Amino acid sequence: MLSRREFFVSSGAGVMLLTLGAPTLLPKALAASGALEVPVAPAPFIALADQLSGQIGVDRELVNIVHQKLQLTLPGLDTLVEQLLAALPEVSAVNAPADRLQLLASKAPDLKSLFLRVNTALYLGTVEDAEGVRECVAFESVAAYQAVSDFVEPPSYCTGSPNFWVNPPAYALQEDTERHA
Amino acid sequence: MPDSNSTPLSADVVIIGAGAAGGAAAVKLLRKGLSVLMLEAGAPLDQGMLVSNYRNGAYKNNHMAPYPTMPWAPQPNFVPHDNGYLIQKGPAPYTAQYIRGVGGTTWHWAGQAWRLIPNDFRMQTLYGQSVDWPISYDELEPYYCEAEIEMGVSGGGALAGDYGSPRSMPYPMDVLPLPYGFERLRQRYESVGLELLPGPQARNSTAYDDRPACCGNNNCMPICPIGAQYNGSMSVRRAQGLGLNLISNAVVFKLETGEGNRIVAAHFIDQNKEVHRVTGKHFLLTANAMESVKILLMSKDERNPNGVANATDQVGRRLMDHPASAVEYLADEPLYIGRGPMCPGSINNTRDGAFRSERSALRIDVHNDNPTRYLTEKYLAQGYYGKELNEKIKRDGERFVLLKSMFEMLPDPENRIVLSDQKDAWGIPKMEIHYRFPEYVHRGYDTCRELFADCVKASGGSEVKYSDRGQYTNSQHITGTLSMGSDPHTSVCNKLAQAHDHANLYFGGTGVMPTAALVNSTLTGVALSLLAADSIIQASL
Numbered sequence: 001m002l003s004r005r006e007f008f009v010s011s012g013a014g015v016m017l018l019t020l021g022a023p024t025l026l027p028k029a030l031a032a033s034g035a036l037e038v039p040v041a042p043a044p045f046i047a048l049a050d051q052l053s054g055q056i057g058v059d060r061e062l063v064n065i066v067h068q069k070l071q072l073t074l075p076g077l078d079t080l081v082e083q084l085l086a087a088l089p090e091v092s093a094v095n096a097p098a099d100r101l102q103l104l105a106s107k108a109p110d111l112k113s114l115f116l117r118v119n120t121a122l123y124l125g126t127v128e129d130a131e132g133v134r135e136c137v138a139f140e141s142v143a144a145y146q147a148v149s150d151f152v153e154p155p156s157y158c159t160g161s162p163n164f165w166v167n168p169p170a171y172a173l174q175e176d177t178e179r180h181a
Numbered sequence: 182m183p184d185s186n187s188t189p190l191s192a193d194v195v196i197i198g199a200g201a202a203g204g205a206a207a208v209k210l211l212r213k214g215l216s217v218l219m220l221e222a223g224a225p226l227d228q229g230m231l232v233s234n235y236r237n238g239a240y241k242n243n244h245m246a247p248y249p250t251m252p253w254a255p256q257p258n259f260v261p262h263d264n265g266y267l268i269q270k271g272p273a274p275y276t277a278q279y280i281r282g283v284g285g286t287t288w289h290w291a292g293q294a295w296r297l298i299p300n301d302f303r304m305q306t307l308y309g310q311s312v313d314w315p316i317s318y319d320e321l322e323p324y325y326c327e328a329e330i331e332m333g334v335s336g337g338g339a340l341a342g343d344y345g346s347p348r349s350m351p352y353p354m355d356v357l358p359l360p361y362g363f364e365r366l367r368q369r370y371e372s373v374g375l376e377l378l379p380g381p382q383a384r385n386s387t388a389y390d391d392r393p394a395c396c397g398n399n400n401c402m403p404i405c406p407i408g409a410q411y412n413g414s415m416s417v418r419r420a421q422g423l424g425l426n427l428i429s430n431a432v433v434f435k436l437e438t439g440e441g442n443r444i445v446a447a448h449f450i451d452q453n454k455e456v457h458r459v460t461g462k463h464f465l466l467t468a469n470a471m472e473s474v475k476i477l478l479m480s481k482d483e484r485n486p487n488g489v490a491n492a493t494d495q496v497g498r499r500l501m502d503h504p505a506s507a508v509e510y511l512a513d514e515p516l517y518i519g520r521g522p523m524c525p526g527s528i529n530n531t532r533d534g535a536f537r538s539e540r541s542a543l544r545i546d547v548h549n550d551n552p553t554r555y556l557t558e559k560y561l562a563q564g565y566y567g568k569e570l571n572e573k574i575k576r577d578g579e580r581f582v583l584l585k586s587m588f589e590m591l592p593d594p595e596n597r598i599v600l601s602d603q604k605d606a607w608g609i610p611k612m613e614i615h616y617r618f619p620e621y622v623h624r625g626y627d628t629c630r631e632l633f634a635d636c637v638k639a640s641g642g643s644e645v646k647y648s649d650r651g652q653y654t655n656s657q658h659i660t661g662t663l664s665m666g667s668d669p670h671t672s673v674c675n676k677l678a679q680a681h682d683h684a685n686l687y688f689g690g691t692g693v694m695p696t697a698a699l700v701n702s703t704l705t706g707v708a709l710s711l712l713a714a715d716s717i718i719q720a721s722l
Contacts, residue, residue, distance in 0.1 A: 054568035097564030119561050123570075124554060126239050134239035134261070144557040147571040148578045152519040155241075155551050156232060156400040158407075162386070165360040165397050165521030172515060 041067035044081050051088055052115070053122050059141040066121040069137060070114075073130050080114050087111060192218035192426065194717055195447055195461035197433050197476065198468030200285020201703060202690035202710035204416025205331045206465055209714040211423035215721060218459060219417070220431040220449055222254040222472070223282030226414065231288065231404045241554060244289045244403040245278050252606045253432050253452050254281040267471075268601050268613045275502065275616040276655050279469055283429055284414030286469065286657070287383075287703060289403040291524040292410045293546075294334040294383040295700030296325050296346035300533050304696055308538040310621070311591050311696050315667045315676040316712075318346070324708035324715070326350045329381075332411040332707065333389045336381030344381065344529060354386045357395065362516025363526045363547060366582070366640060373635040376530045377547060383411035383704070384522055390415065399551050401523040410522075431457070434609055436464065436480040436489045436686070444489070444686045450607055463685045463717045467710055470500070470659040470692030474598045475612055490663075490680040493670045497598035499661035500614070501697040503587035504622050504653030508633040513641025515579035519551030531632065532699050541588040541625025542699050545632065548583040556581060577644075584636060587656055588625040589699045593617070594671075598662060618653065626650050658702040663692035665709070678713035685720070687713040 041049075041064045049063045071077050087107055094100045104112040121127050125138035140154040151169035153159060167173065194210050196203045199221035207217045226248070234247035243260035250256050250264075258264045259276050267277060279286040299318035304311045326349060328334075335354035337343065359367065359379045367377040384401070385394045395409040405412075421427055431449040437458075439445035444464045450456050466473045474497040480489040490496055528545040536542070557574055565573055590596075596617060600610040630647060637645050648654075666672025669681040678693055680686040689710025691702040698705075 052566050054566075054571045056571055092567070097560075099564070100566075101564040115566070116561065119566055119570075120558075123557050123561060136237050136239040139236045143571070144553050144574060147557075147574040148553050150575070151517045151579065152551055152553065153399070154553075155519075156235060156398050156404075156406050158396045158398040160397055160520075162394040162396050163358055163521075166358045166364070168361045168515070169517055169520075172517070 038064045038068050040064055042078055044078065044085055048081050048085050048118065049122055052119055053143045056143050056146050058122050058143050059138070062122065062138045062141055065137045066118065066127065069127040070117060074114065080110055083108070084111050084114055190218060190457065191460040192216040193461065193721065194463045194465060195220065195459055196465045196467060197447060198285065198466065198473070199283045199413065199417050199427060199429070200467060200469065201287045201332070201413035201416060201707050203465070203467035204413045204420055205328060205707050206467065206689055206710045206714040207420035207425050208331065208416055208423065209711055210717065211420055211425060213718050217420065218426045218461065219428065220433050220447060220459065221283050221427065221429045222432040223429065224251055225283045225429055226288060228404070228408060232406045235400070235404050247403050248280050248282065248288065251430065251452065253430065253450070255605050256281045266611060268603065268611055270613050270615045273616045273618050275500070275614040277471060277659050278657050279471065279659065283417055284412045287412040290703060291701070292382045292384045292401050292522065293524050293701040294329065294332060294336070294381045294704040297698045297700065297705055298345045298533060301696065301698040304537070310538060312666065314695050315665055321708055321712065322349055324711040325704065327711045328704055328707040329353055331416060332383040333385055334381050334383050335386040338379060341378040352381065354389055357382055357384060357386045357522060357525055359526050360521040360549060362518050365514065365516055366547060369640045370528065370636055373639045375528045375632065375636065377526050377528050379526045380524065382522065382525070385409045395522055397521040399519055399521065399523060399549070432607060432609065433476050434479055436476065438482055438484050438489065438683070442484050442683055444683055454607065463687065463720065465687045465689055465713055465717065467689040469690060470662045471598060471612060473688065473692055474662050475600065475610065478600050479610065490673055490682050490686060492682050495664065495671065495673050497662050498594040499592035499664050500596045500598055500616060501590040501592060501661040503656040503658045503697060503699065504590060504618060505585050505587050505656045506626055506629060506648045506653055507583065507585045508637065508645065508647045509581070509583045510637050510642035510645040511577055511580040512582050516582065517579055518549055518581055519553065521549055523549050525549055539624060540628060541622050543586045543588055543625050543629050544699050545584050545586045548585060550583070552581040552583065553578055582640065582642070584633060586629045587699060588622045590697045591619050591621055592661055592664065592696055593619065618651065623650060658691065658697065660691045660694045660697045660702050663688045664695040665693045666695055677716035678709060679716055687717055689713045
């Protein structure tokens with residue numbers, strides 16, 4: 001019976017797994033659109049992305065791509081970005097999340113739309129074109145997976161060994177240890 | 182691909198459909214020295230490409246999305262829009278998802294490899310419901326063993342034992358252990374009498390069949406990235422090593438009959454729209470419970486004006502699945518769902534009892550799908566953003582629980598597949614689906630709703646959301662349509678899985694099941710296919 005390590009060595013599957021498990025997989029959509037040469041997003045857009053993502057440290061390539069994609073479907077994007085940035089302090093003062101959306105809509109429907117679209121792109125890695133067709137622009141680097149990186153990997157990735165899942169994640173064990181110290 | 186003028190293709194056994202059922206049967210037949218030719222409508226599929234398709238896909242909750250559709254082998258897809266391949270005639274939708282390609286739908290299954298229990302075979306005798314099978318559990322048991330070895334099933338252990346399905350052999354591999362959160366839920370659900378057990382899975386708990394042990398990529402559906410989970414392409418590949426002649430992109434549209442109403446040939450059309458004829462001594466149809474029906478209904482001739490194997494108009498009837506309902510909630514402690522395989526454990530002490538005379542039995546799967554995307558999408562739409570959103574995703578992600586129940590559908594002859602007047606791009610008729618839920622299932626839901634509430638209470642649940650009565654999703658356990666039985670007026674094949682109407686035509690897969698019982702059906706479908714292979718071997722002696 002082969003061990004897992006022996007299997008990977010003997011079958012070459014390790015090469016496959018390493019490839020599949022590489023930290024960044026360039027989406028086809030990005031490759032096709034020449035993602036490596038995507039212009040840097042304007043500073044206000046970067047500031048907006050940072051605020052909307054709670055300064056979680058969203059991948060800058062993703063921010064640039066999102067800006068580029070939104071430009072294609074949102075005329076006057078950069079002006080809207082400035083308006084949304086200006087509105088965020090007022091939005092953040094509203095307690096109920098649904099009321100925030102209402103507030104943005106009352107200022108301008110496009111502001112609410114931009115708010116949702118940028119958030120969706122940063123957190124889920126998808127953008128929609130003018131016809132509503134969804135496109136993936138990022139996967140493992142999106143903000144949603146950054147938020148949970150302490151305890152779970154993006155699906156299809158794995159950095160643990162077999163049966164690692166029987167234990168709680170390391171940070172939980174650490175917190176438990178500290179509680180009982 | 183040969184053209185229609187080339188040397189005729191022929192074999193001892195012609196298998197139609199290159200999924201788990203066809204692949205396992207091919208291995209068995211080849212090992213007995215029979216020649217086998219296999220026809221598959223779809224194309225070969227590459228694991229690396231499928232993983233890439235998944236990661237680059239915009240609809241990650243659609244398990245069909247990574248699987249390319251060939252114009253000559255369309256397959257159902259409902260996200261983002263219904264592609265119209267299956268025509269829903271209602272009243273209930275039947276949103277089947279299956280893959281047409283080498284390996285079949287086990288490319289994106291959850292790997293749950295359950296056996297039926299003995300009472301499942303005697304529903305009429307014991308409970309006055311549906312029908313008895315023409316075979317007993319004991320008669321199918323040796324084929325379960327074969328199927329488990331072929332697929333590589335891990336299961337059993339101190340907690341689970343044999344799951345109420347007596348065994349003549351141990352599981353090929355030890356059971357995969359429950360994730361941390363499942364163990365916590367197991368302890369808490371005990372207080373309300375519900376037993377959460379680690380299930381049998383066609384997933385390696387150790388290296389097996391030259392494949393590695395599962396390392397918890399949590400992507401069993403739509404594609405296991407490392408091949409720790411079995412899929413039908415593995416059996417097909419093994420069969421090829423034994424001499425299988427596999428022809429992919431071969432869409433069978435007609436079975437030709439001859440003297441004595443025996444099947445003499447299968448006709449297929451290829452990706453270039455050229456037509457070919459394949460002859461054989463025996464034919465085994467394993468093109469899933471829907472596509473197999475289509476082939477039979479298209480095969481009309483003077484001897485068989487209703488189609489092959491359909492003298493009594495039973496082909497395509499008794500279509501079943503396991504209608505599913507769900508509850509989601511947040512537990513009062515972190516459980517860290519999303520680590521390990523996607524369906525590692527379930528509640529099963531609700532599968533059998535006298536209540537089956539009145540309402541559907543049920544079993545409850547605890548889902549281990551990474552909930553991050555689902556929760557994030559929900560909270561974004563509600564207006565969360567920034568640090569508040571990040572903290573909510575993390576906190577709720579740690580505590581999220583999703584339970585899904587399955588109900589036992591009854592074999593209703595009016596739930597059926599018929600051919601449509603609409604054609605696909607290759608001129609093959611599409612299928613119309615007629616489907617309805619019986620009160621038997623609704624009453625099962627009512628009981629399940631109470632059990633869900635017990636689970637929620639036992640684990641301090643909040644933010645609870647139940648699915649509605651009557652609003653059930655498909656579990657993608659396509660069963661019935663080629664029912665095994667003793668009476669040709671209520672079934673399509675006999676206890677040998679041999680067509681009532683044709684001495685050399687056999688069926689494998691889940692379509693043969695006369696009742697759906699209450700567990701994921703793939704292992705039973707493969708076992709029935711191995712039974713059919715055995716029947717062919719006996720007939721060849």
